Amino acid sequence: MLLLTFLLIQLKIIWIFTANDGSNFPKDMNLYVTFPPILERRESIPLGHLRPLGWQRRAESPILEDSLNMEPARFYHLYVQGNRSVVIRGMVPSLDVLWTDSYLSKTYGHLNVTVATRKQRLVDTLTMMSLEIFLEQYRHDDLYMNTIIPDEMKHETPLPSLINCGTFRDRLLEPVLWISAGDTASLLLAHSQNTLHCVLDGRKDFIIYDFSNQSPRDFDLIRQTNGDFYSRIDVDLVNAYKYKCLHNIPWYWATLREGDCLFIPAYIFHEVRAHGRTIALSIDMAPPDTRDDFIGNDCEKNPPIYVSLNKGQFQWRYEHGTRHLSKRTITIEDARAYLLLLLGRNDQLYKDIFREFFHQATYELAKQDLTLPTANDLWKQLNNDENNEEYITRSRLKSIPSNILQLLADILQKSARIHEYDKFEL
Secondary structure (H helix, E strand, O other), rough: OOOHHHHHHHHHHHHHHHHOOOOOOOOOOOOOOOOOOOOOOOOOOOOOOOOOOOOOOOOOOEEEEOOOOOOOHHHHHHOOOOOOEEEOOOOOOOOOOOOHHHHHHHHHHOEEEEEEEEOOOOOOOOOEEEEHHHHHHHHOOOOEEEOOOOOHHHHOOOEEHHOOOOHHHHOOOEEEEEEEOOOEEOEEEEEEEEEEEEEEEEEEEEEEEEOOOOOHHHHHHHEEOOOOOOOOOOOOOOOOOOOOHHOOOOEEEEOOOOOOOEOOOOOOEEEEEEEEEEEEEEEEEEOOOOOOOOOOOOOOOOOOOOOEEEHOOOOOEEEEEEEEOOOOOHHHHHHHHHHHHHHHOOOOHHHHHHHHHHHHOOOHHHHOOOOOOOHHHHHHOOOOOOOOOOEEEEHHHHOOOOOHHHHHHHHHHHHHHHOOOHHOOO
């Protein structure tokens, strides 16, 4: 009896210690999940009530697949201009170096990365930590990593040649590395950029909604300052009474495994679930004006399927734990090009989109140089000939006077070079 009492006390002490140190049980690393789900109908409640997204209606069909050897012009005309999602199997190879946790920790553990809670929220609280600490915690704690991939890791990461030439090459925005463990769900969302999402290891399931015949307003949307849209729907426990629209909206699906990629055009609503230990790379691209034809003079006829990621000319890079513009010399035409990239396929650049870009580009500089013009100051000069204060037209962007663009270029260049200066020179 005394022995039993002693063991119970010890177990209680261990439980208290474990609860206080913030750790959780190991996550379920199972990759064999049934998807699309097998629906369960009950007469008393709406289909899929308090079940994950996708249980409210049977999937229409798998997302269209196309050839690994597709030419860039075909990709542009059918899927970018056509505004259609497409799966390309085997588009990225097995990693040259097996990215085990121990290898990543030993080789890149000193690098700072951004992480968020495992179930994505409307307003994520991003935390910065070393990759080593993240790898120690993510299999147990409520964390996943989504960070612009550090320059030091790019030489080991593949970039599909399909998007590294022609019209696509100058529209590469940023490569984001994702690492997660267990069942990880995104919000239901639509990005303002085109995205190529590739799985390097593990598995991801995608739901793509088709709004060709109706409006997505019933999704209870929030528009972010960068132009993205997020839904308030709880993707793990859907209220099918409140969101009856889900019974009527067609959806398509794809399961990606190692080497597979999925192209998702801007403003296509989708949801993603990762299973087990998953490493993925998403490449954001500014949508082109789809009235323009594809320009591919620099596209090779038989290029390698992929090159290393450091061959790409991305707008953003990750340095000192913060996003920075990649270019160190920024000209007047570079400044104009940034504005046109923000425009995407739209004909108006809205003030909040510019403000978010300027904030991202000058974040560190603004904290050190209190005399720096604000985004509103710049906007007034960029937009001083417009009747509408909330947006600038495409034609106006193409004709903004050089002296105004020079001011913007100087600020962006100073910010991009901030770590090349002594702090007292700013």
